[in-house]
Amino acid sequence: MSSEKRILANFVVPPELSDRRLDQAAAELMPEHSRSRLQSWIKSGALTVNGEVRKPRDKVMLDDRLALDAEPEAQVSWQAEEISLDIVYEDEHLLVINKPAGLVVHPAAGHADGTLVNALLNYAPEVENLPRAGIVHRLDKDTSGIMVVARSLIAHTSLVDQLQTRTMGREYEAVVVGTLTGGATVDAPIGRHPRERKKMAVVASGKPAVTHYRLVERFAAHTHVRCKLESGRTHQIRVHMAHVKHPLVGDPLYGGRLRLPKGTTDELREALSTFNRQALHARQLTLEHPETGEILTWEVPLPEDMVALIEALRKHARELETRDY
Incomplete structure (x- = not known):
């Protein structure tokens, strides 16, 4: 099998993963692959450390080199479904989609079908051979907007690397409660909420998370903002804006x-009381094309x-301004 059709990846162990188990470090470095699949690759010798075969429980040290060279195999067992997609851009490597609010990305308990993955398997069957059906980042069910899907192994490896090195640019629009006086940066670690398992929270033991926001328009008691992510933690913008008291x-x-x-x-009471999803939209995406190296940017307008x-x-x-005069 040619190298272009294999799953290839190389990493150097960073300080925060030194002295961790190999399978744990690999899971942190390659979150797009399941823990069981990574352990299988370690045991088979497809995932090596400094060119040597190790056991999943073996410790890795700072600057150790992890190399993955594995054959692809069917990664998903979900069913293809004919679900319409709003496609912004596509070629043999990439599929850029404008996801509507309400569409779940991955099948899971309570959402076995009718998801973006089911739609992708119908539209681009080749994603069946990619981890998580080619999805390298996701949007919450009720967040609308732009996201990219890999259609090839070359693209998958490149997109994961761009996410990890923070070279993929993602910009969101949100409407928050309260009037902000200016933009700022929220630099606060995010992890699982200590008591409510469905929620995330700013916790000292969480993973580093950075969100930049700037003002677009200020209203009487709300603010329209644009947010730019440096990291991609679960519910990051939602958690960070709530953390600064502007949910x-x-x-x-x-x-x-x-x-x-x-x-x-x-009219406003009706608008606010019936808006029953987080007012969050992925507006813009910038990345390096995995084959040509060209920097591409796409933007989708706010939903209705x-x-x-x-x-x-x-x-x-x-x-209110009219009343004040």
Whole structure:
């Protein structure tokens, strides 16, 4: 089998993974692969340390070199389904999609079908041979917007590397509760919530997470912001904005109870009370094409529900200004 059709990866053990078990370090460095598959590769010699075959429990040290050279095999057992996709760009290596709110990315308990993966298996059957059906990053079910899917092993390896080295640019738009006076950076580690297992939280033992945000428009009691990620932790923007006391409008996990601003009109009350998802949209994606090296950027507009929410907030702010004069 040619090298282009193999799963190839190389890593140098960083300080934070020194003295960890090989299977644990590999899971941190290659989160797109399952723990059981990584252990299988270690045992078979497909994943080596400094060119040597090791056991999963063996410790790795700083600057050890991990090399993976494995044959692809069917990675998923999910079923293909004919589900329409909003395709922004595609070629033999990449598929860039504008995901609607409400679409689950991966099949899981409670969502065995009707997901993005099921749609991908129908539209691009070749992703069956890639880890997680070619999905290298995901969006929450109720977050809308742009995401990229790998269609080849070359693309999968490249995209994972770009995510890990933070060279893939991702920009989001959000509407948050409260009026911000300026942009800022939230640098706070994120991990599993100590008591509520469905939630993430800022915790000292969490993984490093950095979110930059800047103002787009300020309303009477809300703010439209753009967020840029340096890391990609689960629920990162939702957790970070709630951490600085500006949760996303409509967020069912981190938003708390509905707060209506002073002088709320019936129209605004309706807009806020019926917006039943986090007001978060993946707006822009920038990456290096895995084959050509060209830097590509795609942007998708805000969905109709967020446009309507922002217009209702803007109208309310104008009405308050008129009353004040």
